[in-house]
Amino acid sequence: GGTLRVVLGDQCSRGLSALRDLDPATDTVLMMEVQAECTYVPHHPQKIVLVLSAMRHFARALAARGVRVDHVPLDDPDNTQSFAGEVARAVARHRPAQIVATHPGEWRVLTDMQGWEAATGVPVEIREDDRFLCSLPRFRTWAAGRKQYRMEFFYREMRRETGLLMEGDEPAGGQWNYDAENRSALPKGLVPPPPRRFPPDTITREVMALVAHRFGAHFGDVEGFAWPVTAKDATAALDAFITDRLALFGDYQDAMAADQPTMFHALVSTSLNAGLLDPMEACRAAEKAWREGRAPLNAVEGFIRQILGWREYVRGIYWHLMPGYAEGNALDAHRPLPGFYWGGPTTMRCIEQTVAQTRDLAYAHHIQRLMVTGNFALLAGIAPAEINAWYLAVYADAFDWVELPNTHGMAIHADGGVMASKPYAASGAYINRMSDYCGSCTHDVKQSAGPRACPFNYLYWDFIARHADRFTKNPRMAMPLRTLAKMDPKKVAALRAEAARFLATLDG
Ligand code: FAD
Ligand code: DLZ
Ligand code: SF4
Structure with a gap:
């Protein structure tokens, strides 16, 4: 009969294009909580709670307006735990004449969606996501x-x-x-x-228990969850920001x-x-x-x-x-992600603080993401796929369309300069200027060599030296290259040896 309207977890918007022209007499809205979306990277438990709780609140709000909502919970014993499986089951249940969806926020999901028509025999219309200001x-x-x-x-x-x-x-x-x-x-x-914090209501607390039970092994605390999960609370959060x-x-x-x-x-x-x-x-x-x-x-x-x-x-x-964008590795970086990104011990106070708050809140602000964890990954040559997956997993706001260009392009320059005209590489001096982390760090931000030296210092010069040939083509890198050229070659060799020793401890 009617239309099956698919709403994904990051599409909890009243004006969603897939919901336009909805006929409550004939149509059904399908919302799917599926394991595959919770585990394709090990999402922070607060991110999973955010998505699932927002979905449950949105489904309730739609139902209250008289819309028929078929909401498949994560713990439904018949749940196939994937979008394709759930769409196929929903087609069998509702026998729709067509499926309408809104363009997803991830290439992987778009590919999946493009396969639904062939798999179900029901025509699928993918509408533009016009919640953005630029089509x-x-x-x-x-x-x-x-x-x-x-x-x-x-x-x-x-x-x-x-x-x-x-x-x-x-x-x-x-x-x-x-x-x-x-x-x-x-x-x-x-x-x-x-x-402003938004203490969990009954629905959110239920989701928190479910997520703690199923995904308790993922990096991140679920207990402090205080994100808005409804449009009303989201507006209240915005108002508090504007005022305070x-x-x-x-x-x-x-x-x-x-x-x-x-x-x-x-x-x-x-x-x-x-x-x-x-x-x-x-x-x-x-x-x-x-x-x-x-x-x-x-x-x-x-x-x-x-x-x-x-x-x-x-x-x-x-x-x-996309899809080619994610494949680039312009700086030929292959190092595995160090354990301290997942809360393992580190003497670097800036990293320790940023990772600890990420675990507690599923949040770090822009400069922490760019100039602490991002800068470190850039300097140390962490493999793009590993660091990209980390950012996608640990931040509650991380969806592929926004996370990938920021990490791959802005932070680690793996796109060779499509996004940023020069790499955001910085030594400890930048972190010291913009923060108070260094004061309570075991490293000395003023030292570039020796046992107490700040790793960002020797890693920075090692990075510049390692890529000197490539950077000579970039006028915005002329300054650091000139400084490097003026340095005593013995000093450069010593810094690079220090960097090599440090990087070996990461790999070991
Ligand atoms: P504010 O600093 O208060 O900024 C207000 C809003 O502006 C943000 O809510 C966000 O919607 C928007 N915004 C700001 N900077 C950016 C940006 N660079 N790209 C897109 N939107 C921006 N943002 C995400 O939403 N999801 C991500 O997965 C994400 N990953 C990032 C990864 C890296 C390595 C870096 C450097 C940045 C990333 N950002 C990401 C951008 C930015 O860090 C976050 O949007 C911001 O920290 C969110 O917190 P806020 O709402 O307090 O932001
Ligand atoms: C991130 C996420 C999670 C954790 N869980 C779900 C889910 O159960 N159901 C769902 O529809 N979407 C989920 N999402 C969001 C998707 O992984 C994906 O990021 C977006 O649908 C892309 O637009
Ligand atoms: Fe980070 Fe170096 Fe400062 Fe320590 S001294 S907080 S490692 S920048």
Whole structure:
């Protein structure tokens, strides 16, 4: 008879394209909790709770509006535990005339979805995911014929098209980008207001028990779960950010501090990515705060750039360049992921702090991801597949379309510069400037050699030396190459020996 409408775990949005033109008299919405999606990487238990609880809340909300929802729970004894298996069973149950779905957020799932029609004999329509502000055809038009895909130019077009922070044809305040004002370390005595927490309700607690039971061996604590799992709570989280933290978001966007896991960040990525929060709603709320004088332009522009610029841009890059994108390994990196990424012991305080909060919260902010764990993986030459899978597993906001370009492209430069015009490689000095980690570290950030030297220092120079030939073609790498060339060759050899010794302990 009617239409079978498939809603995936990160598609818990009222306005989802697959739900448009739904006829409650004839149609059924299918939601599938499946083991395969929980284990293809060992997702952090809080990420699994987020997805499954959001699905259960969304299914309930749909049902309350009179929609017939067929929600297959994870522990249903007949559950085949895969999307393809569950779609086939649902077709047998409902005998639909057609299947309608929304474009998924992952290449792997799209391929799966494209096989449903042949497997079931029922026509499948895959609709555009129009929860994004830039459609995929629109991105392709922008990208066509460009040698480099620079986020900044994409972002300006998006500002013009949406009218966000525009005064006529001009950017508000006369500048497109206030990033230069967004690079302060956290001053002593300034304590960031804690983000709003959403204590688990009965549904979430049930899911937490299920996840603890089935996926308790995955890295990550389930107990502290406090993420929004409904659209209502997602909006409340956004409101709390706008009121309490937006004004200082810009200034301290790049700052890190021990025992301050969230700083002035928004904590809205889980909600945006699961479909609980609309990106335009988030941007408009920030813009309104600026127009009403509640937050300065550098903060509001910075926040809007992350969502309207970066978030849309990485999604465009992903779908423009997949599936080949994930295969690249431009820096020929092959080292296995060290055990300290999974909480094993390390003397490096910055890593220890970032990994510990990741285990507790399934969250780390941008600079921790980019300049601590990402930078280390870049310098140490961790194999792209291993570090990419780690990021996909451990962050509650990690879905392939957004995680992959950020890790593979931005953090480890495995795409050879498609995303970033130079690798984000940095020595300990950067981490010391932007954080207070080094003060309580057993390593000395001022030393590059010797038993107490900061590993980021010798690894940095080893990295520059290892790739010197490749980097001579890149004008943005001229400075470090010049410094390296001026160094006493004996010193370079000593640093590289130190790096080799350290890297051998990782492999051992
Ligand atoms: P805020 O700093 O408050 O920023 C506001 C919003 O802007 C975020 O919620 C997010 O939606 C958006 N945003 C900011 N930076 C980016 C970016 N680089 N790409 C896309 N959106 C951005 N973000 C994810 O959503 N999922 C991921 O799996 C993910 N993996 C990352 C991996 C690496 C190695 C790096 C360097 C970054 C990654 N990011 C990822 C981007 C960024 O770190 C997170 O979006 C951010 O930390 C989420 O926390 P927040 O909501 O407090 O962000
Ligand atoms: C991440 C995830 C998890 C853990 N579980 C499910 C699930 O049980 N059912 C589901 O529909 N989706 C789940 N997801 C999200 C998918 O793995 C995948 O990331 C998205 O569907 C891609 O858009
Ligand atoms: Fe990290 Fe080096 Fe600072 Fe220690 S000294 S916290 S290893 S940057």
